[in-house]
Amino acid sequence: MNFKLILGVSSIVLFTSLLMYNFGNSIDSYVNFEQATNRSSAHVVGTWDNTRDWGFSRESMRFSFHMKDEDGNVRRVIYPKPKPNNFEQATQLVVIGEMRNDVFFANDMLMKCPSKYNDADEAEFTRAEESI
Amino acid sequence: MLGTIGHIFISAAFVASIAALAAYSIAAYRHSESIVKISDWLWRIKGATLLVASGILIYLIMTHQFQYYYVWNYTSLDLEPQYLFSAFYGGQEGSFVLWILCSFVVGLGLIRWTRPPYKAPVMAVMALTQVFLLSMVAGWDIFGAMLGASPFRTIAQEMPNAPFIQANPDFVPADGSGLNDLLKSPWMMIHPPIIFVGFSMMTVPFAFAIASLWTKTYHEWIRPALPWTLSANLFLLTAIFLGGYWAYETLSFGGYWAWDPVENASLVPWLIGTAGIHAMIIQRKSSRAHKAALFLSILAYIAVVYQTFLTRSGVLGAQSVHSFVDLGLYGQLLLFILVMTIMGIGFYLYRYKEIPSPQKESSILSREFMTFTGSMLLLILGLVIIFGTSSPLIGQFFVDNPTPPEISFYNQWSMPIAIIMAIFTVVGQHLFWKKYTWETLAGAMIMPLLLTSVASVISIIAGDVSNISYMIFIFAGWFAVFGNGSILFYLLKRRPKLIGGALNHIGFGVLLLGVIASSVYTEPLLDQRATNYNKRVAAGTVFDEEGFPVTQPIEMFELKIDQPKLVNDRWMVTYEGYNVSDSPRPGQQSYRVKFEPVDGGRSFYMDPVVYPMLTTSSNSNVEWSVDPHVRTGMFEDIYFYVAGSKYVEKENERVAEQSRQMMPVSGSETAEQDSLQTIEIAKGEIIEAGDFSLQFVDFRPATEDQLPENTQVGIRALIKIEHVPSGSAYEVEPLFAVYTENERSFTYSPPLSIDAWDMDLQFTRLLPESESIEISLDGSLEDFEEDWVLVVAETKPFVSVVWLGTFLLMAGFSVSIFRHWSREKKTQDEYEDDEQFS
Numbered sequence: 001m002n003f004k005l006i007l008g009v010s011s012i013v014l015f016t017s018l019l020m021y022n023f024g025n026s027i028d029s030y031v032n033f034e035q036a037t038n039r040s041s042a043h044v045v046g047t048w049d050n051t052r053d054w055g056f057s058r059e060s061m062r063f064s065f066h067m068k069d070e071d072g073n074v075r076r077v078i079y080p081k082p083k084p085n086n087f088e089q090a091t092q093l094v095v096i097g098e099m100r101n102d103v104f105f106a107n108d109m110l111m112k113c114p115s116k117y118n119d120a121d122e123a124e125f126t127r128a129e130e131s132i
Numbered sequence: 133m134l135g136t137i138g139h140i141f142i143s144a145a146f147v148a149s150i151a152a153l154a155a156y157s158i159a160a161y162r163h164s165e166s167i168v169k170i171s172d173w174l175w176r177i178k179g180a181t182l183l184v185a186s187g188i189l190i191y192l193i194m195t196h197q198f199q200y201y202y203v204w205n206y207t208s209l210d211l212e213p214q215y216l217f218s219a220f221y222g223g224q225e226g227s228f229v230l231w232i233l234c235s236f237v238v239g240l241g242l243i244r245w246t247r248p249p250y251k252a253p254v255m256a257v258m259a260l261t262q263v264f265l266l267s268m269v270a271g272w273d274i275f276g277a278m279l280g281a282s283p284f285r286t287i288a289q290e291m292p293n294a295p296f297i298q299a300n301p302d303f304v305p306a307d308g309s310g311l312n313d314l315l316k317s318p319w320m321m322i323h324p325p326i327i328f329v330g331f332s333m334m335t336v337p338f339a340f341a342i343a344s345l346w347t348k349t350y351h352e353w354i355r356p357a358l359p360w361t362l363s364a365n366l367f368l369l370t371a372i373f374l375g376g377y378w379a380y381e382t383l384s385f386g387g388y389w390a391w392d393p394v395e396n397a398s399l400v401p402w403l404i405g406t407a408g409i410h411a412m413i414i415q416r417k418s419s420r421a422h423k424a425a426l427f428l429s430i431l432a433y434i435a436v437v438y439q440t441f442l443t444r445s446g447v448l449g450a451q452s453v454h455s456f457v458d459l460g461l462y463g464q465l466l467l468f469i470l471v472m473t474i475m476g477i478g479f480y481l482y483r484y485k486e487i488p489s490p491q492k493e494s495s496i497l498s499r500e501f502m503t504f505t506g507s508m509l510l511l512i513l514g515l516v517i518i519f520g521t522s523s524p525l526i527g528q529f530f531v532d533n534p535t536p537p538e539i540s541f542y543n544q545w546s547m548p549i550a551i552i553m554a555i556f557t558v559v560g561q562h563l564f565w566k567k568y569t570w571e572t573l574a575g576a577m578i579m580p581l582l583l584t585s586v587a588s589v590i591s592i593i594a595g596d597v598s599n600i601s602y603m604i605f606i607f608a609g610w611f612a613v614f615g616n617g618s619i620l621f622y623l624l625k626r627r628p629k630l631i632g633g634a635l636n637h638i639g640f641g642v643l644l645l646g647v648i649a650s651s652v653y654t655e656p657l658l659d660q661r662a663t664n665y666n667k668r669v670a671a672g673t674v675f676d677e678e679g680f681p682v683t684q685p686i687e688m689f690e691l692k693i694d695q696p697k698l699v700n701d702r703w704m705v706t707y708e709g710y711n712v713s714d715s716p717r718p719g720q721q722s723y724r725v726k727f728e729p730v731d732g733g734r735s736f737y738m739d740p741v742v743y744p745m746l747t748t749s750s751n752s753n754v755e756w757s758v759d760p761h762v763r764t765g766m767f768e769d770i771y772f773y774v775a776g777s778k779y780v781e782k783e784n785e786r787v788a789e790q791s792r793q794m795m796p797v798s799g800s801e802t803a804e805q806d807s808l809q810t811i812e813i814a815k816g817e818i819i820e821a822g823d824f825s826l827q828f829v830d831f832r833p834a835t836e837d838q839l840p841e842n843t844q845v846g847i848r849a850l851i852k853i854e855h856v857p858s859g860s861a862y863e864v865e866p867l868f869a870v871y872t873e874n875e876r877s878f879t880y881s882p883p884l885s886i887d888a889w890d891m892d893l894q895f896t897r898l899l900p901e902s903e904s905i906e907i908s909l910d911g912s913l914e915d916f917e918e919d920w921v922l923v924v925a926e927t928k929p930f931v932s933v934v935w936l937g938t939f940l941l942m943a944g945f946s947v948s949i950f951r952h953w954s955r956e957k958k959t960q961d962e963y964e965d966d967e968q969f970s
Contacts, residue, residue, distance in 0.1 A: 022544065022545070023527075027536070056776070061690075080687070082775040088753055101678065
């Protein structure tokens with residue numbers, strides 16, 4: 001066998017398996033609050049529970065609200081940034097962060113907003129940070 | 133009516149493109165010059181009909197014919213003409229039309245400059261891509277299934293079941309829903325056209341590669357294809373740059389690059405195109421790497437189509453900030469990508485055995501090996517990014533419901549690849565121009581390595597870099613700059629026309645240095661309170677209400693009007709107020725914030741803007757968008773936006789109040805009357821009123837021209853008014869006058885407004901007997917809240933270096949295009965001379 005060929009094939013195999021491994025580690029499934037408890041970082045999908053207290057505190061510089069995940073678990077979510085402006089209209093929220101002691105600390109938040117003029121399924125996500 | 137004509141013209145263009153495809157294919161098959169001439173006319177007809185259709189669409193937009201869905205959905209009456217024009221390609225359908233128009237022009241260039249045997253097959257491939265693209269906007273109803281979405285469909289066709297259409301099929305909305313406010317930007321006018329010119333030009337190497345496989349001429353095709361590929365790369369690079377600058381400067385994405393799928397969509401074809409250029413250059417110079425040149429040319433265009441598929445078919449819907457409306461083109465786009473891949477890769481594999489391959493392996497220390505390695509590294513980087521961007525599809529094999537990969541995935545892969553690339557550029561460039569052995573090469577490297585070491589040590593110390601991989605990255609960047617710099621130096625003396633490559637590779641090194649400095653060493657601007665808080669968070673000594681430690685640092689701070697704050701120990705920052713205007717956007721506020729360097733440098737202002745997004749706001753909820761202010765500097769940029777303000781909060785409350793009550797109740801007016809207070813105050817006296825303290829200092833004379841006619845008494849009072857909790861104070865001089873008109877006496881006391889406190893002040897009576905006056909105050913005196921803004925700001929060092937690197941790359945590509953094009957033009961002219969003599 002040609003030495004260069006072996007070298008080439010083995011480096012391709014090595015590269016591919018490294019890529020697969022790393023890619024597999026860097027993606028995640030969407031989970032609910034219960035499952036998020038044991039993770040260092042979780043993506044949780046849900047809706048805003050507007051029956052409980054919420055708002056941005058200029059004192060602590062944090063925005064907090066309650067969110068109900070797809071399985072009906074309600075948890076308090078703390079987001080260390082100003083309230084995203086299309087927050088109230090969002091039909092669905094994705095919070096990305098960490099669950100600690102029954103409070104979800106979101107580092108990032110995505111909102112699915114009903115596009116005003118389109119059907120409900122033509123919805124779009126906006127990243128909270130970018131829609132301020 | 134006009135819409136129907138437009139629809140007919142688009143359909144005609146679609147039919148013409150099919151006819152052109154057939155005609156060019158026959159011409160290529162039969163080697164017939166006369167059929168080529170006919171085909172050229174079909175191509176022109178396709179372009180002309182599409183131009184007419186585009187003209188009609190622009191006319192419909194300009195004349196506000198809202199019965200058409202596209203016009204209604206993307207424009208409105210109040211849109212300025214230039215944005216009306218760019219709304220033409222603001223939507224999914226229009227952007228396809230723009231792409232096809234660009235391809236048409238590129239096709240005209242190919243018709244003019246391409247020689248046999250390539251012309252017919254190249255144009256056949258171009259026509260095939262046009263058939264697919266035109267099918268996206270054809271809007272043909274084929275047995276109930278729609279082929280594409282026409283920009284000329286009416287609202288009634290788009291939403292046949294909507295109640296207002298059911299009630300009145302001829303319903304025409306009075307106003308459109310308007311262009312997305314974020315797209316009302318000068319960048320919107322130039323960014324999309326440039327990107328589509330790039331995409332169209334990237335079709336050319338693909339077409340030449342197919343033509344080469346078709347005609348079995350594997351050597352000659354790269355000569356005409358190379359300038360096109362270089363131009364495609366220059367345009368894509370410019371588009372990527374403009375997109376990054378747009379995102380950074382006006383869209384408040386927080387940076388110039390976020391590994392967003394749509395950003396990746398233009399980067400990957402650029403990377404693979406650049407890989408292809410490397411392979412083509414080896415083939416030109418050394419008659420090697422035919423296979424790689426063909427394969428990469430094909431792959432670059434497949435990458436364009438694949439990324440179009442990803443961003444427009446709706447599969448990325450949940451992951452991108454660029455939201456394209458899903459037009460139900462999934463099937464068509466899938467077919468497009470499949471046909472292009474099967475045709476390109478399939479044809480390549482079919483001919484694989486015939487494609488020339490080198491007789492003997494090239495040694496490691498050869499320009500062929502080095503350039504080829506560079507090409508492969510670019511390809512690998514492109515593939516990694518495609519892989520990450522495809523996570524909604526590929527991720528399903530790993531987990532259910534896959535999320536997008538973390539940003540670190542892209543960084544972890546691109547960083548080491550970039551480091552290897554940087555080192556290879558230097559070795560490769562040296563070997564490209566001269567023969568070296570290991571010993572002589574090591575000798576040539578001494579000087580660049582020495583300079584690199586010095587520069588790296590200085591940057592590492594100056595930047596306080598402690599991360600080892602960043603150190604290597606910085607070293608690699610400087611090495612690319614100095615190593616390629618020595619080549620530039622060498623070429624400038626001998627062959628200055630050939631410096632394109634050296635410039636490009638220096639630009640790459642500069643880009644690496646700029647990227648690492650500006651992205652890793654971005655620092656938030658914070659006041660002392662937030663800085664101390666974050667220190668305690670890092671130490672784990674902050675606890676929330678429930679007693680759990682807080683781990684998230686604060687990255688914003690509040691400014692109260694006229695109260696300076698020390699920020700990052702470098703500036704005294706003062707918020708000086710805002711003003712509301714209706715231009716260019718209705719209801720926009722621009723905030724004025726002063727920065728005074730504590731070390732005594734020159735002070736400057738930041739003027740960030742907040743504006744209501746009219747198209748997405750409703751009666752009950754205003755959506756606000758921000759326009760950050762970026763202060764660009766040689767060494768660092770300051771990035772600054774207002775994330776909240778008293779004005780915005782009050783507006784939100786007002787709108788919410790209005791929508792709750794639905795009718796303007798007079799109750800609110802009586803409440804205002806209650807806030808009117810009259811105060812008697814003697815000269816020199818100080819009176820407390822709520823949170824304010826007033827002092828009547830003295831009388832002041834009033835000038836003649838400010839008084840009404842027939843004034844008997846006219847006088848001003850100097851009043852000092854202070855907001856006690858904050859200590860801010862104003863001096864005002866309200867006027868009081870008594871004048872006669874028709875033999876009756878009137879008093880004249882114009883109110884003075886103190887905007888910062890939302891207060892009106894009037895000098896309403898003069899009480900001469902007690903040397904005192906009466907003052908009326910209108911405004912809330914208790915629990916008065918001063919004006920404030922919530923600020924998010926960052927310093928980003930050396931963003932200017934990122935732009936410099938990009939400009940060097942653009943300059944390098946331009947030099948190379950010029951060089952390859954003039955050489956190609958020469959052969960062209962020789963060919964035409966031959967034609968005339970024969």
